[in-house]
Amino acid sequence: MFNHETSVAMAERTHVHLSNFLIRADLQEDLVFALWTPSRGGKRFTALLHTLVLPGEGDRQIHGNASFNPNYFERICTLAVEKKCGIAFLHSHPATGWQGMSHDDIVAENKMASAVDAITNLPLVGMTVGSDGIWSARMWKQVEGRKYQGNWCHSVRTVGQGLKADFNDSLVPKPEYSELFKRTVTVWGKENHANLARLRVGIVGLGSVGSIVAETLARMGAERFSLIDFDEIQGHNLDRLLGATATDLGKKKVSIAQRQIKRSSTASRVEILSVSCSLAEEEGYRAALDCDVLFSCVDRPRARHILNHMAYSHLIPVIDGGIEVRFKNGVFSGVDWQLQTVAPGRPCMECLGTYNPSDVALEQSGQLDDPSYMKGLGENHRLKNNENVFPFSANLASLEVLQFVALVTGAGGIHNFGVQRYRYWPGIVEADEGRTCRPECDCIELEGQGDRYFQLFGRDLGAEIARKRQEQPIECACMENV
Template identity: 45%
Template sequence: MHDEVVCHLVRADGQEDICFALWNPSKGEGRYSALIEKVLLPGEGDRILHGNVSFTPQFFERALAEAATHGMGLAMLHSHPLGRGWQDMSQPDVLAESRNAGAVYGATDLPFLGLTLACKDHAWSARIWQRAAPRVYDPAWCESIRVIGDQLRLHFAPHLLPPPQVSPKQRRTVSAWGEAKQADIARLRIGVIGAGSTGGFIAEGLARTGVKDILVMDPDKVAEHNLDRLVYAVPEDVGHSKVDVLAKRLLTVATAEQFNVTPVQAAVYEKNAYRLALDCDILFSCVDRPWGRHVLNHIAYAHLIPVVDGGILVRTNRSNRLVGADWTAQTVGVGRACLQCLGQYTSALVQIEREGMLDDPKYIEGLADDHPLKARQNVFGFSMACASLQLLQMLNLVVAPLDLADSGVQRYHFVDSTMEPKKQWHCLDNCFMPDLIAKGDRSPFVMTRE
């Protein structure tokens, strides 16, 4: 859709142009997002080009009717031919959007969304028109616009999220990809779902890389048998919340100024934790149970938040000798295969977990010895290697070196020391995840615990 809109709005004759789009709301705990699902390009006689551009009443009314019919919000997108970077609004822009904000709200019960494309570098800026008083609507500028695809393209409002100063601690990091990409990475809000061995490595890697805002989520406490693989825990931490211990560690190693870490002692399928996850720009899946993966899979498509997933499978024979150890990393979201189609979980196991069976020791004991839920997966060296692959997947997604952003599915086999060729997977024909793209809060599925 981004490419389609750019092709329409960036004109060879240097004039402005315009179109509309439909969007769905995605409400997190502290962030409100508008997810654009469909573009409405103008037809013959729908707009008037005169250097600037104006739309006709028939175009606006048709777009508004379609938004109301589908229960979606309405957005107006227009171009600034000479613009570069974040764009303010001209007086004609303000009039065009403010005069129609009331009609849009009345017809859709959602605010009017305005977006501006800077034609010189294809940067977006956006605002939502909020009702301030009867017949009075004021623009609330969006902090960021995210274009989701093979690459995560980011556009930030400099007056709301200014690029951070590069710390001397980050000199070597910044030298790899430059200050512009470092500014994108630093301003991301990243969630690490699962604070076990892999999640601990990833969270520390993010903090050392310069990410300013990290959420860590896990319902469990540090146990003695965790100490062989939790890089952030020591014996004195046994009995304390994993996320609190990890957060304390991150505060000591973070390289960003004004670093913030949010510990959440909960599972992602709990309602409040789920909404906190929706406040993030990228999520790392470091969970080993099917329900959590199912929730993150849904978020990646319905809420347009890329999820970087990883998994480890260790196999031994009857003599307790290692015969196989494999780990995998993949990013899921728009244009990529989902976690269920990749075989990372099954819907049957999700329902079994919902019913509480995975917390029943008798049920677990009855599973076959080689069942994934009984596999001895958490070994320090294996977790460190898997975490590295996941972190590199995220960096490829944001940095996109040489415009190559899709790492594909990466699988490493420890026993014979081989990496499978990178594969590009797509969802199976009967998968419903692609149908949920950008549905946001309008998704018909209940993900959280009732």
């Protein structure tokens, strides 16, 4: 796991609880243990912090520094075995920024590392919070025998109403300033830009909306992209897919998006991972888990269901949007598009009605890719309502990026726009900040649990059909008809 990038994530409410406990008014250090669950991406291993085990009477001493008694450590070990979780040891330093480790810190964590590894088969996670609320983290790796070494994590992210990422500058350097994005930086400031640019942004679906999102982020100076889409360019895509031309017919959408990002990027360095798989297949699923934030630019229920799971179980906020075009007697009668960011403390996509769970089962069984089944549905059925044109996509993509900017920077004092819906008639954007999940929703229960209880990847018949189609030569007539 340590050949991968490493990180820690927690829900915003967990961060607030920990900060209130550890950052003391008397400036003394304090400590606490917590449980975590792993999130295994393709290139990143993340510890998802979810359960705090606060010290009781006689569990620790506060004497400028802080130390714990054996009974406290024994209690967290017993609980970790019972819950099948990892152990995190957290303490505070009365200083600002990403904190290093004192000699005493190293000795204390090193003593615990072998015992934690033996009983949990997971590394000890050590974390320090500064007086400004910035976290640092490391994972302890066995070197030989009983000798362990702390390996610094790349980042710690806090997810909720906002997305706060505390980066290890030595592993994830701040972006080099460029006049190319001078005006962009002026709006939200250099520190916000440094955090925004270093996030790994996943875009799931590189069609009309996703291609515009990718272009916008590239021009803003984003440095790290993961592009996930199994589909190829077809003739009907050319009126609304940014960067694609008739010469690109048959090429994969992720390839065109990657080319466009490289052409438009204002960053001095850009890293792009292109995955020609479905999100529902393991390679695409793992690639999404490597991301700090995900854009949902899909029109299928199964992908939305998986992204909804990732937002809460893996603590990766998802910015989702969809377009509904309406016709009456075959004539255009209106269009709405809705967008929302889903994350802990915000309502989930299922409760917001952005997908129907029964449709997820239909897609998983292959019926949505069965022409005879689709033909039997009514003309106005929701599963056929996927007409779209470039102006609609451009507006939705712009609003999604604005939700991303608010989430990360809080520019103008706003982190959460709530659920936004644009109505073609009467031409307004409605905002609903009061929506909540249904009482029976299980998102809070799954928060930070990763794939501990179940995994959502498997076969995707639609992706398999697309790959077979992509093996066929492109007919010249298709080129002539475009």
